[in-house]
Each structure stands twice: as C-alpha cells, then as structure tokens.
Amino acid sequence: MSTVAPNPNPESDPRVKAVFDDIRATRKTDFINNMWRYLAFDPALLEQTWAEVKRVMATPSTLDPLTKEMVYITASVINGCSYCVHSHTAAATAKGMTREQHAELMSIIALAAKTNQLATALQVPVDPVFDQG
Amino acid sequence: MSTVAPNPNPESDPRVKAVFDDIRATRKTDFINNMWRYLAFDPALLEQTWAEVKRVMATPSTLDPLTKEMVYITASVINGCSYCVHSHTAAATAKGMTREQHAELMSIIALAAKTNQLATALQVPVDPVFDQG
Amino acid sequence: MSTVAPNPNPESDPRVKAVFDDIRATRKTDFINNMWRYLAFDPALLEQTWAEVKRVMATPSTLDPLTKEMVYITASVINGCSYCVHSHTAAATAKGMTREQHAELMSIIALAAKTNQLATALQVPVDPVFDQG
C-alpha cells in the first residue's frame, strides 16, 4: 500500500532514467530500490533527493561509510520509518556491520531513548558548562 | 525549572555517594553534571541508570567512543531532549569530534529526517530483498 | 491486525448508526472507512471524535478544505500514523490536490524536518523579535 502510484515504466521519463543511471553507476549495482521508484512520481523531487543522498552518503568525507549508516539507522528508528530502518540496516550490513556492532548500536539507541525520556520527564536544567553559545 | 527538587547535599545518602564516586573515577573528573544530581531523587533509579550508561558508553567495545557519542547525539536530537543534545555534543567534542565532523553529522541527521518523512508520506513498500526475517 | 475487534454489525447499536448516518450525509457517500468502524467499539468515543472531525474539517471556515487536508497530511506523516497518511492523502486528492501540489507538500515537509532537526541540534536561541508574549 502506498499513497502514490509508481510508474510501471519510470525510465521512459529521461529525467528519471538519468537519476536511475547515476544510482546504478554510483552504487555499482543494477538494483533500484522502491524509495527511488516511488519518488519518481515527481522527477524534480527525485533529482533533488538523490543529489543530496549522493553528496552526503556516497562521497568520501570525514566520517567513514559505516558510521554514517549507523547514524542513519538511529535516525530512522526514532523517526519511526519502517522502510528506512530496513534499507539502512541492509546498507550497514553490506558495508561490514557485524552482529556485535549491530547489537551494540541497539544498546546505544535503547539507552539514549531511556535517558532522553528521563531528562525530559525530570526537566533537568542544562549545566552552564555545556553552553557553547 | 524542573519537576523534582534536587537534594542540596545529595552525597549525604551513601548510595548516591557511591554512584557519584564511581562517575568521578570512571570519567576522571570531579564534575558531576545535573542529570545525575536530579536522578538522585531516587537512589535506585540513579544506580540503575548509571550502571547502564557505564556499561554501554564507558566500556571498551566494538564501536569507538566518538562513534557512540555521535549516535547518542542523533538519538537525543530526534527524541527532542535539549539537555541530552547539550551534554552529548560536549562529550563528543571532548572525545575529539572536529567542526567538520560535527557539520557532517548535522548533514546526515538532516538528510535522514527528510528521507524518513518522505518514505512515510509516500508509504513506500519495503523491498523484499531487505527482509532478514 | 488491530487491538480491538470491530463489531461485524456495528449499526445494530443506534448510537453508532446515528453517527454513521451523519457521516454518510455529511460526506455524501455510502462509504464508511475503517477509522469509524473501529472507533465504534466505544460509542461515546465514536460520537465525540466524529463531532470534532465534522466541526473542524467539514464546516466552512477561514481555511479552504484543501489547505486543511494538507495540514492534516503533514501532521499525520510526522506523528507516524500510516492509516491517517493514507486516508488524508486520499481526501486531499478527492478535494483537488494535483500531483504538483502533492510533490510540493512533500518538499515542504522534507525541508521542515531538516531545519527542525538542525535548530534542535544546534539549540539555536529564539530571536527576541519573534516573541509575542
């Protein structure tokens, strides 16, 4: 079930084809996952979203690729995006996340959820020393 | 403003003192931040929370300390915990997070928020290949 | 899967029948969607919820019907309600939302998610000029 109808032949649109071609070239795979097939309902939205994903996630940077994926999993879990939890757990696994690392990531997310809620429930004042402003 | 009154002399309670002593020894600092001072309204809750923080965050493991802090910042931002965003950004900085890494972390959180919402808004079906069950 | 069992013959309860009749009359359709069928497990909750939906969403007001539905979609996406994302996207489409408007709504939700997280992550202080209090 979805809220937009994916085009059965999305690459008939040259803007969509160009993005899909770049995804395949960047990721070195023929597989185009559903996120891109559904975003293709609006070529401009598809182009902008892929450009940002490519820049942030697929360009060498100060953080290693696996760390980036673990941050992405964390965000996806807390934002409650089932699709993204699946896709980024698969991506992290493909980039070498071990079972031990996966379990440890779960432990940190679980602990943060706990202390985040406790600090909010107690309305703990921020220590002045933490201020960088 | 907070919802519990912190004890002005929390270490008069030996259970609280034992936890504060362990925090000081583990972190090699005399500073006890407000989170622990407010959790001290209930010594059992303080003990359990610190034990878990120490085990997950202050014990050598398969993830390096800075990666753990960046995951914790991510969770804290999305869970909307102002206190925790402050404390864990300070902790990450203390563990060596550079300005470039901080900015890159911001970019990943911002991108994940965007794609998480898009996937939810479009109700994109999970690709069968992502299923590990 | 659901957490309450919908009554197979909900209109045997006259309070439920009265609400369903009013939904049909207000919306000029025979279709009663699942939200109401499941809320019917408690007739008082059904009556109160429908009364508020009718007052806020189905009464002429200072905002046009399509704008209201787009606000509702936005809330539903961020509150993570899959059912509501589906039902209100269908409602917006029925009220004339074009593909371009749908894509633009997606762009605003995505951008807001990004800047909301950035402002929280940086803990940007509110400019005094924004205060109305």
Place this chain on the structure above:
Amino acid sequence: MSTVAPNPNPESDPRVKAVFDDIRATRKTDFINNMWRYLAFDPALLEQTWAEVKRVMATPSTLDPLTKEMVYITASVINGCSYCVHSHTAAATAKGMTREQHAELMSIIALAAKTNQLATALQVPVDPVFDQG
C-alpha cells in the same frame, strides 16, 4: 544556550556574507535571524540549507506563501522545534495569517494529533480503497 559558538563577525567569511546578502535581498529586510547565524559555523551547511529554503519557500509555486507557512508551523510543532515554531508563526503572521486562521490551524493540529494517536492505538487497518500503489 547552544551547542555551537556563533562567529561574532560571521560576514568576515565571504561565503557567509554571500548567503546573508542573498537572504537580505530575497526577504527585503536587513534582519538576519539566529538560525542563519548559527548555521554559519559551517559555510557549506549554511549554503545548502539556505538554497533549499529559498527554492522551496521563497519561489512562486503551486501553493501560496501562507499555506506553505502553515504547513511549516504544523511540522515544527510536531517535530518539537521551539525555535521553528516561533520563527514560522512570525513568518505566517507577516504573510497575513489572521487570528482566526491561527486558531483554526491550532484546531486542525490538535484534532490530527488526537486521531493520529487513536488510529495508532487501535491499529486500524488501512482501507484497500486508499491504496494508490
């Protein structure tokens, strides 16, 4: 309090100055609000964020400027961003939002929160007719 230190003289950096100049020209005001002053800790992040805000919010499109701001307020409330609730309520007011429209927006957000939670609590199945996939 914030997690980054804003540069007291941010426009000494030519990339920051170029963005600030464009904000002033686009908005026809000399006022630069804190969001941009704090994002300036990383010029690339500032440039990318402003470019997207300008494209989505300050370019004529299929949705009128006030509708866009009301969607942005909705997102900001539910994402829990105090800064953004303030800045976008101010922006909507500047674009003509009346007290009646503000109150009505509050009513829709409040109703959506209610029905979003009810649908999640009851785990109401999506009606097949809503599927566009």
Place this chain on the structure above:
Amino acid sequence: MSTVAPNPNPESDPRVKAVFDDIRATRKTDFINNMWRYLAFDPALLEQTWAEVKRVMATPSTLDPLTKEMVYITASVINGCSYCVHSHTAAATAKGMTREQHAELMSIIALAAKTNQLATALQVPVDPVFDQG
C-alpha cells in the same frame, strides 16, 4: 516567550470569564494556569479545550484520578511538551503521587522507550495471537 500575546485582562471577554469561572469552581482554587490564559487568545478554542479536559480528567470514571495523571505525564514526556510535563507532574503530586510512585513511573517510561525502539529497530513481526481484529 510565546507565539501569541495573552490578553492582560482576559476576563473582560464574557466567554473567557465563563470558562475561567468554571475552572475555578471545578478545581476549587483561584489559580488559573498559563495554559488557559494563552488559549484565551481564541475563546472558542478555549471553550472546546476546557470542555474536553473537564469531561475526561475532572469527571468520575472507571480510572482513578491519579492513574489518569500518570498517563497524562507519560504522554506529555514522549510528546515532548515541557509545559505539560510540569503541569501534570504538579497535578499528580497534588493528587497524592508519592516519590516512590514518581520514580516507578520514570522507570516504566524509560523501559518502554527502550523496548519500543528495539522492536522498531528489529522490525519484530506482531504475533498473530495479539490480533483482536
């Protein structure tokens, strides 16, 4: 700081005065907390919100008043409403919540946050036996 300007003399409006009088009579106190003073910017919104709070929270029912307040605290923490965490913790305390019960409530919220995130992160399938639909 707030997004609406509270009327310095709100009871000059007879609709506001009637609600404030009912709050005072229902709660047997002269104190009107800020929530009502700010909602008074729109008398209809004030009337509707108070009517629902009175019906749900201040009418004898199948749940005792303290349990209701603890549920309300839980919701307020997770929805990230600082104002509501403060006001409902105060209300629960006024209704007899002990320090032990407060600490136990914190433990349940913290545990739920943890297991909620774990179930989402692992995408655990719902056991068929839990289905009531």
Place this chain on the structure above:
Amino acid sequence: MSTVAPNPNPESDPRVKAVFDDIRATRKTDFINNMWRYLAFDPALLEQTWAEVKRVMATPSTLDPLTKEMVYITASVINGCSYCVHSHTAAATAKGMTREQHAELMSIIALAAKTNQLATALQVPVDPVFDQG
C-alpha cells in the same frame, strides 16, 4: 519482515534457553512472544532487556500491574511502536482492563496529544508555581 534473522532453534544457546525458561516461569505460560525470539539474535541484549522488564513490570511495587500496562500502552502509542501497542494491549486485557477502561485510556491519550501540541504551538511559558527545582 524484520532486520534480523531469528534463530529457528534459539534455545540451542544455553543463555537464550535460560532467559526463555525464566520468562515461562515468571509468566506461567509456555508462550514466548516474538520480541524475545528476535532479541535472541544477541544473547547479552536479550538477558539485559528481560532482566529490566522483569524487574520493572513483573515485580510487586507501588503501582498495580494494570496501571503499569496502561502507562506502557501510552508510551508505545506515542513512540509509534506497532508491535508494542499490540503486545501491551493484550497484556492489559489479560490483567483485567475492561472495554470501558480501554476507551477511557484512548480518551486520555487523545486529549493529551491535543493539549501537548497546543502548548507547544503556543509556546506557553511554564507557571513558576510548577517549578520543583
């Protein structure tokens, strides 16, 4: 669909078997629900999570078992955990939650969602009298 593969024979691991045996003994049932079967992908995570659930939820305390489950349902709804909404609604029902209590819990969650969003949208300042710090 899930992000980890459950072991088809989890009790071949003695640590997993010990936890499952304790779950069966504590709950006086042979049924092990999926949450534990999937957490078993990492025995340490399984042990720690069960130990906390047992301590908080299955040990006599200052809150009665049904109140605890209703708090847990509330958290699960707002955290958006479909699995947990199902499992804890089933648990509350098993502990005697009536249909009337279930409906009333829904009313409180719905009302809290509404007022939480309103207080955030209006940015209502906390009354000084609520401060316990």
